[in-house]
């Protein structure tokens with residue numbers, strides 16, 4: 001691959017319409033079927049549609065269970081395996097629906113005014129625990145009821161968190177709480193209340209209690225704490241499981257005897273993704289960490305542009321294993337560890353990214369969704385020890401058999417930094433590659449900074465390779481998947497400490513002899529956009545740059561990004577008035593006069609993670625300096641344009657990137 005197209009055609013931006021995504025593989029209670037969500041991009045409607053499918057684990061054709069013109073997702077089997085409950089937006093808001101495994105029409109279970117974002121079956125199958133921002137008073141007063149007074153359009157803001165990327169407008173004061181409803185339908189009742197956001201309910205095996213995730217600390221408005229609590233299923237006082245100012249925990253799961261709860265996270269909330277997460281167990285005594293020596297983070301830190309997210313939890317089997325994802329050197333794998341203590345071991349490995357997984361209740365089988373560089377995703381099944389793995393779907397086989405893809409080649413290279421640390425990267429040769437010819441190169445830089453490029457399909461990269469570019473991408477210092485020391489290395493040193501890693505990778509690929517060093521491009525999104533700006537402010541060796549959803553000025557990011565005040569204070573060593581010099585020294589805009597590389601700025605107008613002013617101030621300065629710069633704004637899109645934006649905008653974004661590199665390289 002990468003050498004010739006053979007009979008295959010080259011990939012185009014529009015090919016995102018030809019890719020089907022599967023996610024959220026849920027194995028049935030008897031271990032014989034897997035339910036999952038299948039998502040397509042609907043060109044005509046310029047939107048996404050998803051349905052629930054079921055496939056037998058012994059092979060056979062997947063069967064489509066729901067077929068509404070809507071987004072059906074989050075399939076969850078009833079404990080007796082006779083029904084599947086799922087979330088659907090068919091009536092506008094996301095509500096719980098139910099379908100019998102024998103087929104027939106789905107029926108609506110919930111009708112909460114604020115919709116439902118998550119739910120879980122009680123062990124006896126009688127009840128669903130729900131997460132909703134609905135307030136009890138709203139059940140009496142339904143939408144459409146006449147308002148007493150005319151509403152003002154003036155917004156009064158009192159909370160520090162008043163905006164969140166992905167939420168249009170401003171955040172309201174409503175809180176997410178745990179509710180319950182009979183699975184057969186009926187009146188819902190509220191289980192938790194108060195000035196807290198509660199999430200991720202998990203029933204105790206006896207069905208009397210529900211564990212959940214919340215931040216109930218005094219300082220919750222300002223900190224990033226995430227605690228584990230449990231509450232009686234009929235409501236009442238919540239009891240602490242793993243709480244306090246040092247808690248950064250989530251994904252709770254009960255032991256089969258109900259005596260303990262496991263969860264994932266760490267004890268430095270302010271550090272977020274900059275340090276490794278672990279698996280912990282609380283059983284009434286001291287909370288124990290089970291993965292101390294693992295040296296890799298628990299969870300999936302992978303980044304790409306072609307996936308549907310499912311965000312799996314941990315799984316605890318009757319024979320005492322706890323299963324979890326681990327991000328390791330560009331792969332996401334499934335591991336297990338004995339709940340009583342012992343070494344974690346690899347269960348589902350390979351050069352790939354396992355996006356989600358579930359275990360059958362008897363702990364004998366695992367269903368999972370995984371992707372690799374040449375295939376975005378499929379559903380698989382294997383035994384509890386990882387053996388007897390089988391692929392159950394081939395959703396993109398036909399399409400990918402018709403287009404030429406480039407197989408990434410891995411490399412490891414010493415950094416240009418004094419410590420010459422080993423940096424892991426990949427190079428993709430252009431489609432139609434001919435030895436002896438020289439090609440333009442594009443360096444891709446990921447965001448986070450604590451994300452991880454993975455052994456996973458990336459449409460933007462494949463597209464560049466299809467258009468004749470050598471594509472280089474790496475996991476420089478700051479990336480996850482190589483341990484805490486590596487990930488936290490860029491703290492208060494953004495740009496300064498990772499640029500030598502990136503340049504080492506570019507030089508290594510140039511040394512291979514097939515790159516024209518006078519035709520170099522650089523691009524990246526978010527922190528990758530920050531680094532694109534940083535790189536062109538510190539070297540003139542690149543001939544074209546595209547900065548996407550970028551960060552240019554740390555001072556304004558601190559006060560305008562939805563995560564700015566927490567994330568910034570940790571990442572840059574303090575708040576601006578304490579370490580002003582860091583905010584100036586580490587801001588790419590400080591070096592704007594040095595930026596000579598033709599720059600395309602791509603930004604979404606509703607990006608509240610990296611607000612569009614980050615792009616505007618860069619554009620204005622470069623225009624005044626008379627530089628080659630253009631600014632492309634995407635209306636009604638947020639920070640996730642490249643991953644979940646309107647399909648038409650996703651195509652246009654790719655066309656702009658290709659157009660810029662074609663113009664200047």
Ligand SMILES: CC(=O)N[C@@H](C)C(=O)N[C@@H](C)C(=O)O
Pocket residue numbers: 303446447448449451525526527528563567609610639
């Ligand atoms: C923590 C976070 O959201 N950081 C952003 C600045 C970022 O870099 N995001 C990445 C993951 C992206 O690709 O959007």
